[in-house]
Amino acid sequence: MTIMMPASDQAVLARRDEIVAALRAIVPGEGVIDSAAEMVPYESDGLMAYRQPPMVVVLPDTTEQVSNVLKYCFEQGIKVVPRGSGTSLSGGALPLADGVLLGLGKFKRIREIDFDNRAVVTEPGVTNLAISQAVAHAGFYYAPDPSSQIACSIGGNVAENSGGVHCLKYGMTTNNVLGCEIVLITGEIIRIGGKSAETSGYDLMGIITGSEGLLGVITEVTVRILQKPETARALMVGFAQVEAAGECVARIIGAGIIPGGMEMMDRPAIHAAEAFVHAGYPLDVEALLIIELDGPGVEVDELIGRVEAIAQGCGSTTLQISNSEMERNLFWAGRKAAFPAVGRISPDYLCMDGTIPRGALPKALARIRDLSEKYGLRVANVFHAGDGNLHPLILYDANQPGEMDKAEAFGADILRVCVELGGVLTGEHGVGVEKRDLMPEMFSEIDLNQQQRLKCAFDAQGLLNPGKVFPTLHRCAELGRVHVHGGKLAFPDLPRF
């Protein structure tokens, strides 16, 4: 673990027994876990390179308990780390040694399904997939589909603004949530939005989504649901050069076609995936595109034809079109298993998550190749090509001394390249602890201060999930100061009319 977390508060640690007892008075029975052995599962999330046992784990099952736990922690100055299913890939739920880990796993009930208003009101611990399953009988689904959807919770999805392979067409979490109930660190319960398309006043739902557990604890979410498209078909297209694949993606978009999904894999990723799932991927290509069109059959068939013509015009060397659900699923099988497939060819791997302008793809891949040579570590690339979200997988062996540090430095360099090419540090995994110290690559101190002022509006003491997202947390009093520049002369030097 190479990242610095906020210093532990020794006074809090010294009062651990008293704190555990107070929490037990709020959350009775098995809802408070303080034995070292039982806390092990909570030591890390999906970013397993980082581990830290919390001071205590609390698993409330009512909003009132959440409110009372937070109020107690606020009054006692105790840090709190919220956690959903613990699938974060950026360390968003990494515990603190002197903090309460607040797990929402017991909030497992879907509260209301409202087909007429096309909305589902759910507790935050319900998994992403469970929402789709609960409405499937009426032909509906919940669109965002992060690859961890069988396990990840909807509360965690809101906290991280999770994406998925279909978000080019259907949006990320933020485009698919309507409202929430959130508990502030003071214990105050706030309701925002509901089943209406828009909330009143400032769009607080919009900033809570993707706030990575730093603003409040979500205790209820209202999501919008959509009717499933009538049908879906996919093309699997191979190219001899990455550039040609990139050009193909640009021309598809340029032709006004927004596919349901458009994924790219480079040669190492194709080989790893094929060896793992035998999807029939071509092995003599440099880039493979999987393009899925969804909608009414008549539309899908016509667009398949148009995309096929574009791909051929870009010099595709292999091209297959799915003619059955089995075939379509087979095309996807390799892509969906890309991460574990890479896990088979390397003892460890780091998954990065930058976004670049799509046109910069060949340049980005060339730079990643150079870095791969420089660091002496292999890399496989999978790419949400439609929206420019790149997932380089850096292969390393944690048992080799220094190799993990090298892999992390390599990853950081890749993200710097993304920013340099006009992109961003993270497209869907979040900043968490993983990219925290890279934030200044993308944002100036003024930019970060403005974001932190928002934090101050919700949690002025900085007790919720400290050590995440921001490399340094400034004191709110300091951030709130207005500097009066210059004298009292109003508007010097401006043209007046």
Added chain:
Amino acid sequence: MAASSPSPIFPGFEQARVDTLKIRDAADVEQAVRAAIASEQPLEIIGHGSKRLIGQPMATNALLDLSALNAVVAYEPNELIITVQAGAPLADVLSLIDSKNQQFAFEPINTSALLGTPDIGTIGGMIGAGLAGPRRIRAGGARDHLLGAHAVSGFGDSFKAGGKVVKNVTGYDLCKLLAGSWGTLAVMTEVTMKVMPRPESERTLVLSGLDDVTANRAMTAALGSPFDVSGAAHLPASAFRADIGGFADPGSAGQALTLLRLEGITASAVHRAAALAVLLAPFGAAEILQDAASAAVWSSIRDVKSFAADGALGAWPVWRIVCPPATGGALGQALSRDTGGDVVYDWGGGLIWVALPPKPDAQAALVRTRVNAAGGHATLIRASEQVRRNIDVFHPQQDGLASLSERVRHGFDPKNILNRGRMIRGTAT
């Protein structure tokens, strides 16, 4: 020093009391805001001033005029993004992206007919107001299409929010806050918007003679179908008191119309229109409008032409109500009955425009009681300055949410320099 020459943009505006600060670049905005902080003088932020009549009346002595910040910085159709300065005329930007067969999918409203102002406004105004048209039910609002921004906060500092790519979760999503904040948080100087392909074809199913509640049910059935409906509106017969434009073809004067739009490649739009007509057969036989005729109808609905300032109800106050879509028909019908007003519905019932016979309070208490019971919120979008002074223009929030919103505002503009008092009554002075 106050200017003396009449403003070409705001005829009748009391020039003698107001400084207009013509911004040349982002640095000017910083300088102006810093000077405003130093002299404790609030600023009213304007582009073309097309939406100045919306909000609580403000007491500002200076206008920050961004209309000269009007450049297109970069337009990359294949990346689905456009970066423009905030003062860029919306009309120009729309025609530029239209030339590449692209559009802002949220269908921004042109408020000029409703408010009786001459201009559609600027990109900055479009985002600050965040008023989305019929396609919001499918494509989201302005907030879903603002990817990045450069803005100057009430601290007088230029900051960056978001990025220039369509997928980004780096840091807090400050863009969401800027959209719909009516210029009360920061002065946007440059924005990056997501653009989407313009559909090749469109078809509109028109059902006639349904009452509001039945029409609401028809729209709910359509939106719950797999046919990807991108517009669902209902105009009661009263909506056609005057010629509202766009409706020549149906020729259904005297009849309520329920309209459902399908967009996409031609084969798909045709197929779905036919399939939807079958699904909705219990609600009556549907007429189908094609392309240009369909587009004309939706432009009229988008801009609320039924309540145009130069129309029969031009002098009536207009409320914009957002509510759970399936409750809209009953809510609108009750409001119409209780107030003697007219209503039109968009967003499948989730957006209700209500025009009411003029009263000093625009019947706010009655409207809000009904709207609260339905779980919605109401904004008084058109009313005289006197009426807007009397009542809360934006929907009052519950205590906890209101204080949180105020703390958020304070985090952007602690001295209340930017559009002071526009969103909350009683905070203008």
